[in-house]
Amino acid sequence: MAIDINPIENHREREKGVLVYPVYSRRSEGLSIGINLYPDIKQCSFDCPYCEVFPFSNNATFSIQQMKKDLRSAISSAQKENIPIKDICFSGNGEPTLSPDFPDALLLAETVRAEMAPSAQLVLITNGTGLLQPQIFSILKDLALRAERFDIWLKLDAGTPEWYKKINRSNIPLEKLTEKIHEFAASAPVTIQTMLCKINDTPPPPEEAEAWEALVCKLAVNGNIRKVQIYGKARPAPEDPLASKLDTDYLEQRAASLRRALAASAHTPMVDIYL
Ligand code: SF4
Structure with missing residues (x-):
């Protein structure tokens, strides 16, 4: 995967069915590798009028295997070009914690981060509604207390x-x-x-x-x-x-x-x- 750091255009990639998308992040002030659990349709428990996800539809599907392959590939590409990776970030087309794949995807991302990009942060951008589910509350609490470089950005x-x-x-x-x-x-x-x-x-x-x-x-x-x-x-x-x-x-x-x-x-x- 070619790394093209474009602050706006790369956000549009996630509406084209990709699972992993490198972007320049104003928060991280550097390269952020986004993970998108909703390549086919937006899913969210909020409906914010400022939401940047534009209407889209395609037949893409999320799979843990594909996410793993794409995440490893994006990290390798950045490293080949000597671009420091600031973070690996769950955001994408909606609220990540609503996806049934979220628990496995989060733990996989942490494993890949620790192995391939140990200085990068793992970040979850969430509207917090997942905390109402006991399983999600518990997974996030465990990882937040255990992992050195995991941060939850809570709306x-x-x-x-x-x-x-x-x-x-x-x-x-x-x-x-x-x-x-x-x-x-x-x-x-x-x-x-x-x-x-x-x-x-x-x-x-x-x-x-x-x-x-x-x-x-x-x-x-x-x-x-x-x-x-x-x-x-x-x-x-x-x-x-x-x-x-x-x-x-x-x-x-x-x-x-x-x-x-x-x-x-x-x-x-x-x-x-x-x-
Ligand atoms: S919580 Fe995020 S994804 Fe959901 S509607 Fe608001 S801005 Fe969009």
């Missing part, structure tokens, strides 16, 4: 049910989800990811900003938060312009306010912004 876009309804549009109650996130973060480390954007040209209201900040602080006090990643909308989405970019100043103010609140509580995970 937390809203602090109030009203904003959650707009930005994630899920039937799963926010309270139920945040309770489970608290339980998980109290037992294993996570990185929090938050998308800040306008919906219908409206920014998050002040009560939403306060509730989100209080929620993140509570998680940091009671749990193990490695980092908070705040994202601005940067890439095209099929529902554009329903979700749109906020001013950089707004994101910086929210990050600064969170940093102050975290410092006051003596729990200080890093807070980064990705524009």
Whole structure:
């Protein structure tokens, strides 16, 4: 597989039925090898208006054997070209933990990472709804406590049910989800990811900003938060312009306010912004 680092075009590869796709990641600031468990159709428990997965259909199927072959091939190609691999990342066309193949795929990726790319991180990007399944909760907790280079990037876009309804549009109650996130973060480390954007040209209201900040602080006090990643909308989405970019100043103010609140509580995970 040829490694072509293109920040936008390679994301489109995952809608063409590939299981493994190298991309340049703004979060990792380098080469990220993505794993896509849904080559044939998007599957997700959220319906975020900023979601970057465009409608697609094809007859591709996921298989562990093919994923193993493609992952090894992508790592070898990067190494032949002396391109450092920052991470191997589960994301793709939907929520990875919903796939019945996820547990096997995760353990396989960790084995291949440790053997072929030991300095790379293994990353799971998740909306957290998989934590409601006891088996997934347990697998993730075990790996997070055991593996040195495994990180869970957990989506937390809203602090109030009203904003959650707009930005994630899920039937799963926010309270139920945040309770489970608290339980998980109290037992294993996570990185929090938050998308800040306008919906219908409206920014998050002040009560939403306060509730989100209080929620993140509570998680940091009671749990193990490695980092908070705040994202601005940067890439095209099929529902554009329903979700749109906020001013950089707004994101910086929210990050600064969170940093102050975290410092006051003596729990200080890093807070980064990705524009
Ligand atoms: S959770 Fe991720 S994959 Fe699912 S709809 Fe939201 S942005 Fe898209």
